[in-house]
Amino acid sequence: MSALVTNPHVLAAAQYVPEWIGVDRTRFICLDRNECTQPMSNTVSAALVQQVTKGVNLYPDDTLAYAPLAEYCGVPESFLLATNGSDQAIDLVMRCFLGPGDRLLLAMPGFSVFKLVAELTGATLQEVPFVGDQLEFPYEDFSAALASRPRAIVFINPNNPTGTPVDLAYIEQTAADHPDLPVIVDEAYFEFTGSTVAPLIATHRNIIVLRTFSKAFAMAGLRFGYVIAAPEIIKQLAKIRNPFDVNSLAVTAAIAQLQAIDEVRRYVDETMQSVKPDVVRFLTDRGLTFVDGAANFLLVRPRNSAAAVRHLGDAGVLVRSMSQPPLNGTFRVSMGTRDEMDRFRDVFDEYLKAGL
Numbered sequence: 320m321s322a323l324v325t326n327p328h329v330l331a332a333a334q335y336v337p338e339w340i341g342v343d344r345t346r347f348i349c350l351d352r353n354e355c356t357q358p359m360s361n362t363v364s365a366a367l368v369q370q371v372t373k374g375v376n377l378y379p380d381d382t383l384a385y386a387p388l389a390e391y392c393g394v395p396e397s398f399l400l401a402t403n404g405s406d407q408a409i410d411l412v413m414r415c416f417l418g419p420g421d422r423l424l425l426a427m428p429g430f431s432v433f434k435l436v437a438e439l440t441g442a443t444l445q446e447v448p449f450v451g452d453q454l455e456f457p458y459e460d461f462s463a464a465l466a467s468r469p470r471a472i473v474f475i476n477p478n479n480p481t482g483t484p485v486d487l488a489y490i491e492q493t494a495a496d497h498p499d500l501p502v503i504v505d506e507a508y509f510e511f512t513g514s515t516v517a518p519l520i521a522t523h524r525n526i527i528v529l530r531t532f533s534k535a536f537a538m539a540g541l542r543f544g545y546v547i548a549a550p551e552i553i554k555q556l557a558k559i560r561n562p563f564d565v566n567s568l569a570v571t572a573a574i575a576q577l578q579a580i581d582e583v584r585r586y587v588d589e590t591m592q593s594v595k596p597d598v599v600r601f602l603t604d605r606g607l608t609f610v611d612g613a614a615n616f617l618l619v620r621p622r623n624s625a626a627a628v629r630h631l632g633d634a635g636v637l638v639r640s641m642s643q644p645p646l647n648g649t650f651r652v653s654m655g656t657r658d659e660m661d662r663f664r665d666v667f668d669e670y671l672k673a674g675l
């Protein structure tokens with residue numbers, strides 16, 4: 320049967336299978352995928368209802384979102400390409416820059432889709448491990464690895480699943496020192512840090528930024544992401560993307576949320592200045608080991624992570640069990656609403672007090 324499929328890269332590939340697939344996650348408190356769990360904005364739901372009422376019989380036009388997106392990003396519209404979530408943005412850049420025998424340099428553990436898609440092109444990953452207990456970015460080792468001339472490099476800033484931020488001056492210097500090297504910067508969690516290299520693209524045209532509306536914009540289910548890059552790169556990426564990959568409901572919702580950007584800012588401020596610090600305080604008070612990254616999630620290392628994850632899950636609270644070394648024995652918890660995090664704390668505390 321497998322003789323029908325002969326592409327060796329497909330045959331060798333692993334499938335990305337999300338946890339809790341087939342489970343109705345709406346019945347749970349979902350702190351396992353770094354989503355925004357707040358109720359949908361009234362502005363966005365009104366725009367969606369209007370769009371559905373008009374119909375979805377016509378093909379979508381993602382360029383309608385480019386004017387407000389350009390204003391939000393502070394770049395000209397010609398620097399933008401909308402994608403079906405930033406997973407597709409990753410797919411486009413991997414397929415654009417990589418081929419059989421190429422190497423992609425990336426600090427690990429990083430977001431797994433890069434590895435999956437890079438390997439589908441026939442490229443291999445050159446992995447540099449994060450360093451220390453707090454999993455800091457491996458600046459020295461990364462610079463040393465650059466000397467071996469990889470075909471492209473990726474910075475995930477801040478990284479998922481470690482939350483590690485990357486120094487912008489280091490990214491800029493790397494891009495300046497290697498003008499022929501594609502410097503891909505995944506900024507899926509940009510809104511939570513405000514730290515971006517997007518303004519540098521005007522002077523360093525080898526920087527390519529990938530972003531998403533799945534996190535701070537609460538639109539993971541609609542699939543809207545985008546690439547910010549110099550127009551000459553955008554033109555090439557646009558050839559790989561199919562013309563109607565970004566659906567009309569995603570376009571409508573993206574425009575509506577950009578027009579109500581203060582809602583996103585309020586959510587981010589609340590999450591980063593109040594909700595997350597409360598969880599950090601709780602973990603510190605309980606003497607737990609954890610990595611306090613720059614994004615809307617934390618990595619926790621309890622005595623028995625599998626048992627803790629099970630206890631939380633049984634009580635209806637989903638967190639993400641990490642298996643990739645050196646993160647085995649940790650779970651990642653995303654910041655939900657204040658009430659959801661109260662529930663997380665109560666259930667986790669129950670577990671800790673039981674001394675399991």
Ligand code: PMP
Nearest residue numbers: 404405406430479507531533544
């Ligand atoms: N990049 C990073 C670093 C992520 O964590 C994620 C989602 N977990 C993505 C990209 C993909 O997000 P989406 O496809 O939903 O835009």
